[in-house]
Amino acid sequence: MKLATSVVHVQNDRTRVTEWIFESGAETGPHVHGHDYVIVPITSGTIRLVDSEGERDVVLQPGASYFRRAGTSHNVFNVGLNELRFVEVELI
16 A cells, blocks of 8 residues: 655644645545545546545546535545645644
8 A cells, every 4th residue: 555645734723734645546544534624636636535435536626625524534545647736724
């Protein structure tokens, strides 16, 4: 298993901002989000989300952000050939 890497840019009592870097084929590993969060893609690419409902591919475009509620449980894979980056903003 090739894991994605991350760099925390901001962490305080209200937010955590993390940049995620996925080489081709990398994944986060299964995890559950403890806070509401926003994803802000930096590069374009395709991720595969695997959760209790199955799996689906999602195309990310730079700046096309999306919001998810706390409790989201999934694994995220970069299924593209190029490196993929996004910023995750957790609302603590």
